[in-house]
Amino acid sequence: MSATSDTNERSLALISDDSALVAMTKGAFPTGKGQVLQVIEKNIQNVGAEVRELNCTALIIDMDASKVTDFEQLQKIKRMAGPACALIVVTSNFSPAAARILIQLKVSDFLIKPLQTSDLVRACNNALKKPGEEASVEPQFLAFMPASGGVGTTSMALETAQILNKYGRKLGRTTCVVDLNFQHGSCAEYLDIEPRFDISEIENAPERLDRQLLDVMLSKHSSGLSVIAAPNQPSEMRSFKAALVVRLLDLVSAYFDYVVIDMPRIWFPWTDTVLVGSNRLFVVADMTVPSIRHARRLVEVISQKVGNQSSAKVLVNRMDMRATGSGLNAKDVEEALGDWYAGGIPNNYRLVRDAVDRGVPLEEIEAGNNVTGALSRIILADQADIAAPTAQKGGLMAMGRNLLMRKKA
Numbered sequence: 001m002s003a004t005s006d007t008n009e010r011s012l013a014l015i016s017d018d019s020a021l022v023a024m025t026k027g028a029f030p031t032g033k034g035q036v037l038q039v040i041e042k043n044i045q046n047v048g049a050e051v052r053e054l055n056c057t058a059l060i061i062d063m064d065a066s067k068v069t070d071f072e073q074l075q076k077i078k079r080m081a082g083p084a085c086a087l088i089v090v091t092s093n094f095s096p097a098a099a100r101i102l103i104q105l106k107v108s109d110f111l112i113k114p115l116q117t118s119d120l121v122r123a124c125n126n127a128l129k130k131p132g133e134e135a136s137v138e139p140q141f142l143a144f145m146p147a148s149g150g151v152g153t154t155s156m157a158l159e160t161a162q163i164l165n166k167y168g169r170k171l172g173r174t175t176c177v178v179d180l181n182f183q184h185g186s187c188a189e190y191l192d193i194e195p196r197f198d199i200s201e202i203e204n205a206p207e208r209l210d211r212q213l214l215d216v217m218l219s220k221h222s223s224g225l226s227v228i229a230a231p232n233q234p235s236e237m238r239s240f241k242a243a244l245v246v247r248l249l250d251l252v253s254a255y256f257d258y259v260v261i262d263m264p265r266i267w268f269p270w271t272d273t274v275l276v277g278s279n280r281l282f283v284v285a286d287m288t289v290p291s292i293r294h295a296r297r298l299v300e301v302i303s304q305k306v307g308n309q310s311s312a313k314v315l316v317n318r319m320d321m322r323a324t325g326s327g328l329n330a331k332d333v334e335e336a337l338g339d340w341y342a343g344g345i346p347n348n349y350r351l352v353r354d355a356v357d358r359g360v361p362l363e364e365i366e367a368g369n370n371v372t373g374a375l376s377r378i379i380l381a382d383q384a385d386i387a388a389p390t391a392q393k394g395g396l397m398a399m400g401r402n403l404l405m406r407k408k409a
């Protein structure tokens with residue numbers, strides 16, 4: 001037993017002379033909060049007995065998998081680090097033969113350059129986890145995009161996040177809301193928290209955004225939700241570089257299991273990227289002919305642009321279930337949207353308004369309310385479809401599954 005594993009400290013070490021990898025690892029694993037990072041800033045060939053002093057739980061080793069000498073060195077380091085130390089290999093040159101050797105050497109994981117922060121963090125967290133701790137799961141991205149203005153996109157995104165936050169916590173999973181309406185988002189306002197994502201600091205240097213900076217720029221809601229929202233700049237027309245959005249989402253995906261994105265209605269240069277990266281995509285419409293038409297056009301465009309990976313569905317908000325004489329009724333909406341119809345959310349003005357005015361989840365205003373109920377069936381049905389098989393499938397989940405079966409039939 002190493003000294004470090006007796007304490008609660010999760011000790012990580014890195015051997016690399018690649019300054020970009022060193023910076024990325026330092027950014028992702030700042031020492032503190034029960035976590036230690038040691039760095040040997042050397043080429044693998046120049047590393048010697050200092051490895052014995054590391055006493056770490058997991059060791060990241062940067063090597064060239066096309067060099068036999070690097071493999072010899074890797075074996076030496078493995079012996080010195082001891083059997084309790086998990087090895088994560090990062091390599092630029094990769095081949096099936098190299099993979100076979102790494103598997104034989106029983107490394108915990110191997111990653112290929114250029115690598116994403118989220119991949120590095122996941123590999124390290126899995127290697128650092130204590131016995132009995134669940135392996136970190138692939139994060140799920142759920143994006144909400146408005147078909148027209150004021151249809152309830154933000155309300156649906158936030159309530160979805162609350163549902164996932166509640167459900168996910170039982171599974172040890174965390175949820176973050178990202179408000180990509182950088183210019184005039186309302187997530188922070190609706191939750192009555194201070195928006196802290198200061199874009200001006202990192203706009204031109206997205207690589208500066210690391211774990212520590214992210215921590216500073218995250219807002220926390222009393223429900224346990226984490227939120228990334230920028231202070232409103234109503235008088236400025238700002239456009240944000242795709243690199244910043246990609247960097248932000250990569251980083252967020254490293255630390256959260258569910259990421260709920262409130263998308264702007266305008267199609268930005270980075271919109272495609274976000275949509276391609278989303279596991280679930282909801283176009284939010286309301287129960288009017290123009291909005292349903294906009295929604296249809298939008299899902300069509302999304303399917304064309306994003307292709308088959310897209311699972312864009314239309315969520316019809318403020319749905320009136322009564323069959324009224326004039327205008328749309330629920331059946332018309334379902335027929336117009338066909339397979340694209342994700343479901344309808346009841347109109348409950350007082351409930352949603354009260355929640356927004358008080359900055360709390362709908363469930364806190366009224367337990368068992370119809371909006372959260374309808375949304376849970378849709379969201380958790382999707383989760384039943386994609387979540388880990390170990391997920392507890394309770395009442396709502398079962399209902400969700402039934403709904404899913406009905407939809408597929």
Ligand SMILES: Nc1ncnc2c1ncn2[C@@H]1O[C@H](COP(=O)(O)OP(=O)(O)O)[C@@H](O)[C@H]1O
Nearest residue numbers: 150151152153154155318346347348349352353
């Ligand atoms: N299911 C609902 N029932 C009644 N009112 C709703 C519902 N969902 C949203 N609203 C209301 O609709 C308005 C617009 O919602 P918002 O979430 O800000 O939409 P968007 O983000 O699309 O602009 C808000 O006043 C909100 O309270």
Ligand SMILES: [Mg+2]
Nearest residue numbers: 153154155186
């Ligand atoms: Mg909004």
